[in-house]
Amino acid sequence: MPSRRRGEELEAAILEAAWAEIQEHGYQRLTIEGVAARVQTGKQVLYRRWPNRVHLAVAAIRHVLGPLVETVPDAGSLREDYLTVLRLMAGRARFYTPELLHGLLSEMPGLHDFFSTLPGFLAEILRRAAARGEITHADLPDRVINLPLDLVRYEGMRGTRNWATLAEVDLEKFFAEILDDVFLPLVMALAGPRNPEGRPPIG
Amino acid sequence: MPSRRRGEELEAAILEAAWAEIQEHGYQRLTIEGVAARVQTGKQVLYRRWPNRVHLAVAAIRHVLGPLVETVPDAGSLREDYLTVLRLMAGRARFYTPELLHGLLSEMPGLHDFFSTLPGFLAEILRRAAARGEITHADLPDRVINLPLDLVRYEGMRGTRNWATLAEVDLEKFFAEILDDVFLPLVMALAGPRNPEGRPPIG
DNA sequence: CCCCTAAGAGACGCTGCGTCTCTAACGGGG
DNA sequence: CCCCGTTAGAGACGCAGCGTCTCTTAGGGG
Structure with a gap:
């Protein structure tokens, strides 16, 4: 019945969920268990990828905000x-x-x-x-x-x-x-x- | 046998212990239970005075660092x-x-x-x-x-x-x-x- | 088509929270 | 000087979340 997510797809789902948790409850109340529950997966799946909430949060930020800007166009002054x-x-x-x-x-x-x-x-x-x-x-x-x-x-x-x-x-x-x-x-x-x-x- | 501390004396002991904990383990690992254990008192004694660890920490800082500077002497330039x-x-x-x-x-x-x-x-x-x-x-x-x-x-x-x-x-x-x-x-x-x-x- | 990797799920023991209950020391009012 | 109310000291309690572990089973690579 349940089609299991893997790799990219799963990872993206987790990071988006983590980001959503941060926005809804703030970083203080970001919790591995909360994110796991939200994406409907096991905690181990998260711990396999990131050692703790800071790393998860940083990954989530990088995922939703994308890469940094590289160059600045010349605006004239x-x-x-x-x-x-x-x-x-x-x-x-x-x-x-x-x-x-x-x-x-x-x-x-x-x-x-x-x-x-x-x-x-x-x-x-x-x-x-x-x-x-x-x-x-x-x-x-x-x-x-x-x-x-x-x-x-x-x-x-x-x-x-x-x-x-x-x-x-x-x-x-x-x-x-x-x-x-x-x-x-x-x-x-x-x-x-x-x-x-x-x-x-x-x- | 044990002469119980009260008021000022107790409060000072708690704040100094809290400060010591911060210096030894850092703020992240500052814990109400740890401070209570260090001063050998009950947790309730702490909770009666400060609602949580932030307030305790701030009180500890104010206690050990004393009041802010008020005026700056004229140094000539x-x-x-x-x-x-x-x-x-x-x-x-x-x-x-x-x-x-x-x-x-x-x-x-x-x-x-x-x-x-x-x-x-x-x-x-x-x-x-x-x-x-x-x-x-x-x-x-x-x-x-x-x-x-x-x-x-x-x-x-x-x-x-x-x-x-x-x-x-x-x-x-x-x-x-x-x-x-x-x-x-x-x-x-x-x-x-x-x-x-x-x-x-x-x- | 089979098999091995990893997903999904949750149990486990632990730490620390914040509340509560209990006993007894202390000290202010008489 | 004693008595009583306050509160110190101690720890039990239930809860949340951690990080580890075990177990079953989906599904993709060979």
């Missing part, structure tokens, strides 16, 4: 390029509640790297800006290059807030704040065309 | 004043492992505010800098004012790292990076004496 990146991040971050993030990180500290930087395309964006003449050179300190993303990530861990609950407008306001109040003034101070030596204007 | 604050933070942060932080925050999202800003003395520091003539005005965006502290907090949540494991030297290097590569250039761009209108040099 440094600001617009970074904005593109921030919007992409927010699009994914929409699914990361602080509860989920802290939960994962508390159980698997090394995991932070997964959410952390993809220095490749940021360097590329900087290089394009230098080529356009917006900035004099692209070799800024890593901390500066990553600053906008770090701030977005940090914000994503704050309070009870969830990106999903933020209106489009607030999101754009937040991005503008990061770029216009912090990042761009800083980049211009360090590598703006009016300051060609690449030193801060004051000592 | 904007940089030195901020440095004082960062050092104070690192002193306390020495006890917050990422594992502890994420653990607490995942179970009690509202808690983030406890670690978050004390805007009072930062504004005061800015005002002193303006009075000295280091900057033209003190009303910078909140995001800018809090930037160094946010970066320190964010760093404290990263990876497996723990402030306690960082040598004095690395700590100072990290602070210098934050202040000299990011914060001060930014502040000077926004309110440096050479840019009295308080606008970024570009755009």
Whole structure:
């Protein structure tokens, strides 16, 4: 009577169920038994694939969100390029509640790297800006290059807030704040065309 | 035979035991039963005072670390004043492992505010800098004012790292990076004496 | 078509939760 | 100085979920 699922099909069903559990009850209440019950399979089937709930959760996230973005199309200016990146991040971050993030990180500290930087395309964006003449050179300190993303990530861990609950407008306001109040003034101070030596204007 | 502890004395013993458990086994493995056993008392004694382990842990932290700093003495310059604050933070942060932080925050999202800003003395520091003539005005965006502290907090949540494991030297290097590569250039761009209108040099 | 791998199901012992019950030490009010 | 109410200290209880294990049987590869 029951046609048994195998391989890909089974795995996908499990990961989708795990994701559904996370969304419905939060990470804290994600439970191997719950997922097994939801997919109507034995716990052993899960334990055969993932050692514990963190790994299951990470696999579920990777399954539903797909692979990370690889390249950022040229949007014409440094600001617009970074904005593109921030919007992409927010699009994914929409699914990361602080509860989920802290939960994962508390159980698997090394995991932070997964959410952390993809220095490749940021360097590329900087290089394009230098080529356009917006900035004099692209070799800024890593901390500066990553600053906008770090701030977005940090914000994503704050309070009870969830990106999903933020209106489009607030999101754009937040991005503008990061770029216009912090990042761009800083980049211009360090590598703006009016300051060609690449030193801060004051000592 | 056994002289029973009461009130203050008992409470202190419990909180110190809880703190010891956290330090020995980490927050993940902090358990009400473990603490009760360690202080040699009944679980009910703990549950009478705190509803769950998060509250117990927070109480323990507040107990061993004492109250927050209230004011920052004038160290003579904007940089030195901020440095004082960062050092104070690192002193306390020495006890917050990422594992502890994420653990607490995942179970009690509202808690983030406890670690978050004390805007009072930062504004005061800015005002002193303006009075000295280091900057033209003190009303910078909140995001800018809090930037160094946010970066320190964010760093404290990263990876497996723990402030306690960082040598004095690395700590100072990290602070210098934050202040000299990011914060001060930014502040000077926004309110440096050479840019009295308080606008970024570009755009 | 057969056989071996793995799915589906659930029992098992264990740890820790949060509630409850019981006894007796302590200390404040008389 | 004693008595009584509060609460410390101890542990039993039922429950949830873990991670391991055993068992039966579906179904795909050879």
